Amino acid sequence: MPGYLRRWLKPPRRLRVKRIGGVFIGGTLLIGLAAIPTGNNLLFLLLGAMLGFIAVSGWLSEQMVRNVAILRRVPHGATAGQPTRITYELANPKRRLPCFALDVGEAGSPARAFVANIQPRSTVITRAEGTWPHRGVYQLDTVTLATSFPFGLFRKERDVELAGEMIVWPRADRRVPDPRPAGARPRQGTLTPFGAAGTRGEYRGLRDYRSGDDPRDVHWRSTARRGNPVVREYERDAAEALWICLELRGPGDEQAETSVEVAASLAAAALRRGQPFGLATPDVRVAPGAGPVQLERVLDALARARFRPDAPRLIPPVPAPECVWARAEMASAA
Secondary structure, rough: OHHHHHHHHOOOOOEOOHHHHHHHHHHHHHHHHHHHHHOOHHHHHHHHHHHHHHHHHHHHHHHHHHHOOOEEOOOOOOOOOOOOEEEEEEEEEOOOOOOEEEEEEEOOOOOEEEEEOOOOOOOEEEEEEEEOOOOOEEEEEEEEEEEEEOOOOOEEEEEEEEEEEEEEOOOOOOOOOOOOOOOOOOOOOOEEEOOOOOOOOEEEEEOOOOOOOOHEEEOHHHHHOOOOOOOEEEEEOOOOOEEEEEEOOOOHHHHHHHHHHHHHHHHHHHHHHHHOEEOOOOOOOEEEOHHHHHHHHHHHHHHHHOOOOOOOOOOOOOOHOEEEEEOOOHHHHH
């Protein structure tokens, strides 16, 4: 739907009558019906006061939401089924008039944040907590700012177009069996803090820290001397890297989603063991790496994975027996 048509069908301002407001409007109509035929001055005075009450309510509610600037900050990734907080920064540019009783949240979402007041020329930060039940990339188009100030009779809503997206990762907490690719060699080396055999290999030297490096490899003495993070570099045996392969051909049913969660859980388990891991699908390939940033790369790719009947067959980056193929049966077997 074109943007101009959407804005016409859904105007940027909406006024919703609350239950108590409906009662008040009904009472105002009854007073008016009684005042006109009788000509009673007291009834006309009461009618004018009630109409003024409604007018003042509408004017004040408009001033509360008018010109308020909104900045949205979303987390890098959310996990399906778990509460996630979106941060909003609200700025009131008015010189004298504060803003009271503001609700803010994403349009179409029940998750809302409440701000009691924003003083003139000041900024307030608040957070709304929401849950996305399924993995994927969700487009965030509009932020809704609303208030029932001052009397709670009506709810004034203002839409602010603010483009963004929320990346929802699959669950990575499923119990999966210890992956043992065919032809894989036993890992050798020192024990990691998690009790698994180390996969660092032979020591090579020092280099500057890069995003995705394992924090345990930081050489603190050299870091303090140089003033920037320095890590130990090792000759990693490529055969020790765990390649997680995920086929995307087929319907996106519950079984397919389970296989995605299995792939995410295999990556999280490899992170806990300190083992390098990578991901291969027909659409994307994440090179092997280690550390929390590597897990985020894999989860981002899994969040965007799209099952379809015409997806190409996956050509694994290493011989197929050396890969770990993520399947729903792995979750049920654990």
